[in-house]
Amino acid sequence: MNITVTGRHVDITESMREYAREKIQKLDKFKPKIIDLHITMDVEKYRQKVEATLKGKHFTIHAKEETGDIYSSIDLLIARLEKKLRSIKEKLQDHHKKSTKEVETILHVIPESEEKGIDEEKTVILRSEKLDGKPLFLEDAIIKLQDSHNLFFVFINAETNKINVIHKINSNEIGVIETL
Secondary structure, three states, X not given: OEEEEEEEOOOOOHHHHHHHHHHHHHHXXXXXXXXXXXXXXXXXXXXXXXEXXXXXXXXXXXXXXXXXXXXXXXXXXXXXXXXXXXXXXHHHHHHOOOOEXXXXXXXXXXXXXXXXXXXXXXXXXXXXXXXXXXXEOHHHHHHHHXXXXXXXXXXXXXXXXXXXXXXXXXXXXXEEEEOO
C-alpha cells in the first residue's frame, strides 16, 4: 500500500505523520484490496480538516473529517474509511453467494422381515426442495412454519447468520435447533 501524507496551510510534523501511519494500520486487514492512500491535512483557524482518497483495484473512496483537533480528525477519518471498506467487502461477499440452497429429506428404511437375515438399510430420497437462501428472523420463520403444513422449517437466522431448524412439537409449541 502506497501512503502519502501532505499538508495544506500547515507543515506536517513527524509526530502527525507517524500518528496517521499508526492509525492506518487498522486498514491492514483490507490490504490486498488497497493500492494507494493519499491523506491531506488542512488547518484554517479553529477548523482542522483531514481528507483521504483511497484507491483500490475496483473502487475509489473519498472521505473528509473536520474537528478542532487534527488527531481526533485523523481518528474519525480512519473510522469512516474502515466502515466504507467493510461495506465494500460485504457487498463483494454477498454478490457471490447463491440465493437458493437445495435440501434433501432422507429416510432410512429398515426391512421388516428379519427371517431373511437382511440387516442392511436402504436410503430413499423422499423429496428434494430448494430453499430460499435469504436470512430470516426467527419470528418470520415461525410465521412461515405455521402457514405451511410442514413439520419443520430450515432457514438462515438473520441475527446469527447460521442455519436454524424450527419444528412443531404440538399445536402450541415450536422447538428451535441452532447450529454452532
